[in-house]
């Protein structure tokens with residue numbers, strides 16, 4: 001059984017009396033352990049799709065199952081609790097809290113769990129060492145480079161050990177070197193730790209790190225190319 | 235790290251704004267604390283004074299217009315047997331030490347009845363005897379003696395603040411421990427004699443304090459005395475001591491009532507200003523709150539977090555407002571003009587702290603509800 005299963009998903013935004021259809025009957029299966037690159041022109045609904053899979057928003061129509069959670073049927077409160085255990089979010093602009101140190105930012109999601117302080121510390125250290133920043137744990141976001149900030153954000157997404165990571169243009173704001181290290185890290189998380197990853201990106205080179213590419217255009221997933229084919233095309 | 239850590243860290247985000255918010259609560263709460271303390275003190279004083287069964291008889295229109303001294307005998311003669319314990323005349327002297335502003339109250343009182351009418355001072359027979367024997371005798375409260383560095387036996391020269399501004403020398407014969415606030419009492423006959431020498435006319439009397447023997451006697455005094463003098467050239471007005479003092483204090487403007495109204499009104503200012511800065515602070519953090527929601531913090535937790543931040547700011551403001559003045563008035567003899575020693579009552583301090591927290595809570599209420607209702611996906615899109 002696929003880990004993520006979307007069937008006939010519609011998303012229509014309502015702006016006053018205006019209806020903006022974004023996703024038009026989208027269906028897709030993603031297996032556990034896949035690393036999916038989600039591509040498509042600006043405004044095609046990539047972020048919208050990611051938000052639906054991550055339980056941040058609800059579809060207008062259709063069903064979304066992740067693991068054994070039927071997201072479209074869950075009320076907001078359950079979705080929130082579900083997110084904290086099953087999803088790690090990574091954003092383009094990192095979104096770290098500026099007043100907290102790297103370690104504290106990583107620890108933040110753990111505050112939602114009943115856990116001994118020592119265990120929390122261990123987990124934070126582990127997550128920071130996975131992203132290679134154990135020596136920066138006391139730095140504030142303002143004392144880190146963009147690439148380091150994004151790696152801290154990845155550590156924060158990892159620390160609760162979720163099955164799925166959702167990344168929305170994680171390298172969109174980074175220089176080539178930092179982007180490469182972040183992509184390499186995601187690749188490792190996929191291959192070594194078996195995380196299911198969906199990454200939105202505009203960059204074909206970034207997409208090439210994924211095991212599968214999806215293209216979203218005009219509300220439909222119109223292509224589903226294996227990695228080899230993509231390499232040939234770009 | 236705990237959620238409290240996050241809370242406290244958030245306060246360090248914009249130190250200037252945090253400081254302003256805290257001060258916006260602290261300053262009004264300071265005024266509130268002082269106002270409540272003064273009002274409490276006045277009420278306590280008035281409540282106490284009613285237990286003393288004293289009434290004040292003064293000129294009908296104003297106690298500042300003096301009455302002749304002989305009215306004392308008339309009042310004494312008027313009362314049924316056993317109704318009146320004693321009558322003590324008082325004349326405002328308003329003495330000041332040359333070159334210093336007046337910082338205490340001074341009055342001429344009847345030598346023979348003073349100790350009886352002001353029984354609460356618990357003047358000992360020995361002290362009273364010295365008050366009778368020394369022509370220039372004065373008794374001062376311990377508080378005043380302390381602030382002026384006076385001891386029994388000291389000679390003190392004061393100049394009266396009413397015309398003809400007599401300059402008089404006194405000898406301090408007693409400092410009765412129970413005498414309250416900043417008071418200076420001396421003998422009426424000495425004052426009278428001084429004035430006669432200077433102007434040829436006797437000392438006028440501001441008040442005849444009538445000590446009654448029972449509540450019924452006091453009830454009698456409240457009506458009978460005024461009735462007796464109704465058609466004379468010296469029309470009187472007889473009042474409960476508490477009524478008199480309330481009026482006396484209002485005579486310089488109703489500052490007690492005013493202070494209290496300002497004290498309460500200013501709390502609204504605190505809420506308004508704190509609300510403004512807190513709204514601003516949380517509007518800037520919309521996206522951060524959206525991120526917290528994304529990570530799995532529930533709407534309820536976010537609401538509680540924002541409210542806690544408000545309460546914490548309020549508490550800090552309250553502590554700044556109440557803490558130092560509370561310590562100051564409890565650890566030292568802190569006195570203010572007209573009120574004498576002041577001490578912030580525990581209850582007032584507790585109420586002020588609670589009100590400060592409440593201000594913070596109120597100010598955070600709207601931001602909290604807005605944060606709780608935040609649409610996560612929409613908020614994450616917003617470029618702030």
Ligand SMILES: Nc1ncnc2c1ncn2[C@@H]1O[C@H](COP(=O)(O)OP(=O)(O)OP(=O)(O)O)[C@@H](O)[C@H]1O
Pocket residue numbers: 013014015020022040041042043044045046047048049612
């Ligand atoms: N809350 C909303 N209300 C109305 N329209 C919205 C809302 N959110 C998104 N849209 C619209 O939906 C469409 C898809 O938006 P979305 O952000 O999912 O696109 P995207 O593929 O992520 O674009 P980009 O590559 O620029 O990030 C856009 O046209 C956008 O304007």
Ligand SMILES: [Mg+2]
Pocket residue numbers: 046047048168
């Ligand atoms: Mg997007």
